[in-house]
Amino acid sequence: MTDTSPKRTIANTPPGxxxxxxxxxxxxxxxxxxxxxxxxxxxxxxxxxxxxxxFSAVWDGQASPETCRAAxxxxxxxxxxxxxxxxxxxxxxDQQWRSALACVVVVAMVVLSCVPAFWxxxxxxxxxxxxxxxxxxLMKGGLLGLPLIGEEKWGGLAxxxxxxxxxxxxxxxxxxxxALLRRSELPVISKGIGLFIxxxxxxxxxxxxxxxxxxxxxxxxxxxxxxxLYRVICGAALFFAAYQAEIIRGxxxxxxxxxxxxxxxxxxxxxxxxxxIILPQAMRNALPATINQFVISFKETSLVIVVGFFExxxxxxxxxxTGDWTxxxxxxxxxxxLIYFVFVFSLSRYGAYLERRMAVGTF
Amino acid sequence: xxxFLRNQKIRNILLQVLFVAAVLVIVVGGWRxxxxxxxxxxxxSGFGLLEKATGWDVNFxxxxxxxxxxxxxxxxxGIVNTLFLGxxxxxxATLIGGTIGIMRTVAHPVLNLLGRSYVDxxxxxxxxxxxxxxxxxxxxxxxxRNAIDFGPLTxxxxxxxxxxxxxxxxxxxxxxLTLLLALVLPLWLARTRRIxxxxxxxRGLVRGVLAGGxxxxxxxxxxxxxxxxPLISRPELQGLNIRGGLRIPPEFxxxxxxxxxYGGAYIAEIVRGGFKAVGRGQTEAAHALGxxxxxxxxxxxxxxxxxxxLPILANQYIWLIKATTMGIAIGFTDFFMIVAVTINQxxxxxxxxxxxxAGFLAINLxxxxxxxxxxxAIALKGxxxxx
Numbered sequence: 001m002t003d004t005s006p007k008r009t010i011a012n013t014p015p016g017x018x019x020x021x022x023x024x025x026x027x028x029x030x031x032x033x034x035x036x037x038x039x040x041x042x043x044x045x046x047x048x049x050x051x052x053x054x055f056s057a058v059w060d061g062q063a064s065p066e067t068c069r070a071a072x073x074x075x076x077x078x079x080x081x082x083x084x085x086x087x088x089x090x091x092x093x094d095q096q097w098r099s100a101l102a103c104v105v106v107v108a109m110v111v112l113s114c115v116p117a118f119w120x121x122x123x124x125x126x127x128x129x130x131x132x133x134x135x136x137x138l139m140k141g142g143l144l145g146l147p148l149i150g151e152e153k154w155g156g157l158a159x160x161x162x163x164x165x166x167x168x169x170x171x172x173x174x175x176x177x178x179a180l181l182r183r184s185e186l187p188v189i190s191k192g193i194g195l196f197i198x199x200x201x202x203x204x205x206x207x208x209x210x211x212x213x214x215x216x217x218x219x220x221x222x223x224x225x226x227x228x229l230y231r232v233i234c235g236a237a238l239f240f241a242a243y244q245a246e247i248i249r250g251x252x253x254x255x256x257x258x259x260x261x262x263x264x265x266x267x268x269x270x271x272x273x274x275x276x277i278i279l280p281q282a283m284r285n286a287l288p289a290t291i292n293q294f295v296i297s298f299k300e301t302s303l304v305i306v307v308g309f310f311e312x313x314x315x316x317x318x319x320x321x322t323g324d325w326t327x328x329x330x331x332x333x334x335x336x337x338l339i340y341f342v343f344v345f346s347l348s349r350y351g352a353y354l355e356r357r358m359a360v361g362t363f
Numbered sequence: 364x365x366x367f368l369r370n371q372k373i374r375n376i377l378l379q380v381l382f383v384a385a386v387l388v389i390v391v392g393g394w395r396x397x398x399x400x401x402x403x404x405x406x407x408s409g410f411g412l413l414e415k416a417t418g419w420d421v422n423f424x425x426x427x428x429x430x431x432x433x434x435x436x437x438x439x440x441g442i443v444n445t446l447f448l449g450x451x452x453x454x455x456a457t458l459i460g461g462t463i464g465i466m467r468t469v470a471h472p473v474l475n476l477l478g479r480s481y482v483d484x485x486x487x488x489x490x491x492x493x494x495x496x497x498x499x500x501x502x503x504x505x506x507x508r509n510a511i512d513f514g515p516l517t518x519x520x521x522x523x524x525x526x527x528x529x530x531x532x533x534x535x536x537x538x539x540l541t542l543l544l545a546l547v548l549p550l551w552l553a554r555t556r557r558i559x560x561x562x563x564x565x566r567g568l569v570r571g572v573l574a575g576g577x578x579x580x581x582x583x584x585x586x587x588x589x590x591x592x593p594l595i596s597r598p599e600l601q602g603l604n605i606r607g608g609l610r611i612p613p614e615f616x617x618x619x620x621x622x623x624x625y626g627g628a629y630i631a632e633i634v635r636g637g638f639k640a641v642g643r644g645q646t647e648a649a650h651a652l653g654x655x656x657x658x659x660x661x662x663x664x665x666x667x668x669x670x671x672x673l674p675i676l677a678n679q680y681i682w683l684i685k686a687t688t689m690g691i692a693i694g695f696t697d698f699f700m701i702v703a704v705t706i707n708q709x710x711x712x713x714x715x716x717x718x719x720x721a722g723f724l725a726i727n728l729x730x731x732x733x734x735x736x737x738x739x740a741i742a743l744k745g746x747x748x749x750x
Contacts, residue, residue, distance in 0.1 A: 024472055031471060038473035042480075188379040192386065199720075202727045204685035207699060207719055215712045218400045219393035299489040306692050313492055329499040337488045337496075344487040 053334070065324035078328040079335050082319040086335065089155015089310045095147065099158040102138040105131055106161045114350055121275070132165055151229050155310035157339065163301045163311065166233045168294065171240035178245035180274065183252060200242035206303055208235045213307040232304055240297050247293060251286030252278060287358065291351035295344055302340075312336055397713055406710040413438075419708060421696040423612050427532050434705065441701035442722055448618055448697060449684040455623030456683060460630025467631065468638040478631065485628040491689050493625055498617035498693040507605045517598045517605060523616060524598035527609035534587020538580045545576020614695035618687065626683045633679060637672030638664060670741060677734035681727050698722055 015023070026032040056073025061080035068075035079086075088099045109131030112118055118127060139158060142148035154162065181193040200208070212235030213228055255278055263273045283290070305314045313336060319325070320332040367373055401408055413435040420430045424440045425447055467478035485493070502520050505511060510519035517524040528535065549569040552558070558565065598608030641664050649659035688699035702719040706712050 034471060035473045038471075038477055042473070042477060186375050186379050186382075189382050192382065199724070202681075202724055203720060204688040204699065204723060206688040206691070207702075207716070207723070210699075210703065211716050214706060215716050218397040218712060221392070221396055302489040302491050303689070305491065306689075313489075313495065317495070327503070329496070329503065333492065333496045333499065337492055340489055340492065341484075341487050345483065348487065 065327075069327055074331050074334070075328050076331060078320060078325045078331050082325070082332075083335075085156070085319045086312065086315050086332070087156045088158060089315045090153050091155060091158070092147075092149060092153065095141075095149060098138045098141070098146065098149075099154075099156070102135045102158050103161055105135050105138065106165055109165070110347075128165075128169055132169055135162065135165065151227055154229075156315045157312050159309060160301050160311045163229075163233055163236065163304060163309075164298050167236040167240050167297060167301070170234065171237035171244060171297075174237060174241035175244035175248055176279070178241055179248040179252065182245065182249055197242045197245055200239060201246070205236070205239050205300055206306055208239050209303060209307050211235065228307075229309070232307055232309070236297070236301070236304075240293070243296075244290065244293050247286045247289045248282060250289070251282035251284070254285040255281045284358070288351055288355045291347065291354065295347050295351070298347070299340070299344060312339065401710075401713075404710070408711060408714065410714055412705075412709055412711050412714055415709075417705075417708070419704065421701065422694070423615055423696050425536075434709075437701050437705075438698070438718060438722070441696065441698035442726075444696060445684070445687050445698040446726070448615065448622070448687050448690070448695070452619055452622035452626065452687065453680055453683055455619065456626030456630055459623055459627025461634055463627060463631035464634025464638070467635045482628045482631050485624055486632075490621060490625045490686055491692055494617060494621040494689050494693060497620045498613060501613040501617050507600060510600070510605065515597070517608075519605065520613070521605065521610070522613050523611040524605050524608045525611070526595050526597045528584060529589045529593060529596045530584050530587045534583055538583040538587070541576055541580040541583060545573055545580065548576065549573045612695075614690065614693050617693055618690050618695050621689075622683060622686060626679070626686075629679055630676065633672050633675050634668070636675070637668035640671035641667045666741075673734065673738050673741070677731065677738075680734070681730055684726060684730065685723065 025035040052073045054073075056071060058068050058071045058073070058075045058077055060067075061077060063075070063077045065077075068077055084093070084096060087103075088096045091099045109127055112127050112131075113124055118124055137143060138146070139154060139162065140149060140151070178193060178197060182190055182197060184190045184193075209232055212231045216231055216235075217225060259277055259281065260273060263277045268277070302311065302313045304311055305317075310318075316332045316336045320328050368377075398408070414433050416431045417434055417437050418430055421428055421437065421440060421444075423444060425443050426436075426440050428436070428440055463478045463481050466474040467482075469475075501522075504518060504520045507519045507521055510517045510524075512518075515526050530538070549572050552569050552572060553565060596607040598605050598610075600606075645663055645667060646659060649663040654662065687697050690697040691700040691703060694700070699719065702715045705715045709715070
């Protein structure tokens with residue numbers, strides 16, 4: 001080797017941040033233009049939003065509607081004055097701590113069921129039944145010195161969460177039953193249930209809620225008549241179960257046939273085969289779609305506003321709809337959207353995380 | 364256990380009989396209860412309802428309507444409204460979703476970020492909340508007196524006004540249908556194998572049909588014009604309200620915007636998934652064969668991605684059509700709202716719900732059939748399937 005070989009010192013230095021930025025955002029003239037335009041658009045959207053929500057906004061909780069109307073940005077006064085209506089609806093003022101505590105219970109319940117240590121049928125069932133019981137006790141009262149407060153007074157976020165939790169609690173076991181029946185070897189049962197599931201799935205949720213609120217009372221005998229709230233929850237649970245049953249059935253189809261055959265040849269009975277061999281594996285296959293279904297059904301709880309419930313969206317409408325604050329609809333909707341966003345976004349991020357985590361384990 | 368129960372076959376038959384009996388008990392029991400309740404409330408049941416005049420009116424309709432029209436006509440109006448909103452909403456959602464989805468598939472960090480923010484933001488807020496928001500936004504626009512003008516368009520809290528042809532409703536519909544035929548028929552004529560002449564020699568026929576159709580549409584418009592006014596009616600402020608022209612009510616625009624934006628976010632994810640499903644090898648092979656990025660996109664990736672996304676897209680479309688029922692929350696007279704008002708006015712709950720179910724079943728099954736047909740037509744055949 002002679003010393004004519006080129007010096008390699010410069011080429012060996014790792015690329016600095018400047019090179020990285022250039023390579024990522026400005027590799028060719030066209031891409032540079034797109035980058036600049038896109039960043040400009042993003043910056044403009046961010047600035048407009050921030051300017052509206054923070055810089056030009058009225059933060060004074062006691063400001064009068066006139067000052068608010070004159071301001072260029074958001075008027076958070078309406079939230080400061082009406083947040084109790086939005087969150088708790090018509091719940092008696094001095095008892096609203098119960099409503100708040102009940103919401104905390106639901107959040108804790110959902111967080112607990114996201115922890116892998118609780119992923120066993122019995123533990124999950126225990127968490128949900130206990131949590132819902134506690135929620136119901138806190139909201140309804142009548143025990144332990146808490147004054148009795150009927151369901152017609154419930155409202156706001158607590159009602160939204162209650163409908164969601166009760167829908168899941170009834171709908172999930174029902175979905176397993178429906179999925180098993182649809183996979184039954186008896187043709188009449190599997191065809192009949194299949195027809196039922198497909199019929200429910202082809203209808204809009206709103207029409208089912210409406211039917212349960214308005215039509216079903218005609219059909220029920222006197223001893224089965226319940227409050228409208230519970231009928232609507234049953235309708236929502238039925239809808240949830242029809243969709244979830246198909247997800248679980250898909251998960252079951254993903255379980256290798258040999259698993260069931262091996263269990264049969266070992267002489268394991270039907271119930272043990274289902275509960276110990278098929279369902280655990282099927283649930284694993286179906287988990288991402290299941291979480292997605294929970295997310296969808298949480299968003300769809302807001303539909304009960306149409307059959308006349310005072311859930312968070314309706315209480316939001318009431319909060320800006322009357323009196324001096326009719327102009328402040330943006331702030332109220334932004335507040336409710338933020339609440340939904342926090343719940344839904346964290347759930348769907350969790351679903352995405354699970355999907356990645358489970359993809360590691362399989363083949 | 365009695366002896367005969369140990370026989371699997373007999374047990375199976377018994378179980379199924381029990382299942383049928385349980386279903387029958389529920390259905391018949393519900394039916395009888397409903398009959399008794401309705402009789403107690405003196406509500407006449409039966410489908411004689413369809414022939415009766417409604418006595419109430421709708422605020423949005425593509426077809427002519429009045430309060431003395433029978434119920435079946437109103438149900439038809441509702442279905443047409445639902446389909447109209449659904450079709451436009453799906454088109455808008457597909458446009459938005461396609462754009463955003465492709466933005467997320469190109470290897471450009473800024474476009475990726477923009478697309479992702481859009482999807483994350485709009486997908487995680489309930490549709491009905493977005494419907495309410497857009498409705499509040501369009502009804503809080505300035506009153507007609509201070510309406511905003513964009514050239515020929517006028518935007519106010521009463522809705523969006525645009526110039527319209529001064530032609531009777533039926534003539535307008537006929538002209539639109541003729542125009543549509545004039546555009547679609549030549550496409551079919553140019554490709555069909557039913558005609559023995561080769562495609563090169565059909566040009567005259569195709570052009571003739573196109574020109575004839577357009578001419579016929581124009582003639583229909585001229586025949587049907589309202590002789591009293593000018594051919595084009597423009598929106599003008601008269602007193603406190605705007606008269607003339609075509610009014611798009613705020614209920615419709617709010618629903619359309621909400622469905623377009625929310626559906627777009629979902630469709631964007633489907634489009635992205637479709638492109639992700641295209642094998643890397645296909646793209647690399649296209650590159651190796653010297654196709655430019657654009658050619659590779661339009662000839663290789665897009666056709667393959669379309670096939671991957673179509674079944675999921677069909678589900679999403681059906682979901683969005685069902686979501687048009689949310690119009691009832693803001694007072695858009697879609698099929699569901701007409702059924703709900705019927706129940707309120709006539710009390711004939713069961714018949715109305717049955718009509719609702721039949722209507723949505725028909726719409727969904729038709730959509731599903733159309734998509735199955737498309738799916739079958741574009742499916743890869745034979746050994747092209749090899750990955």
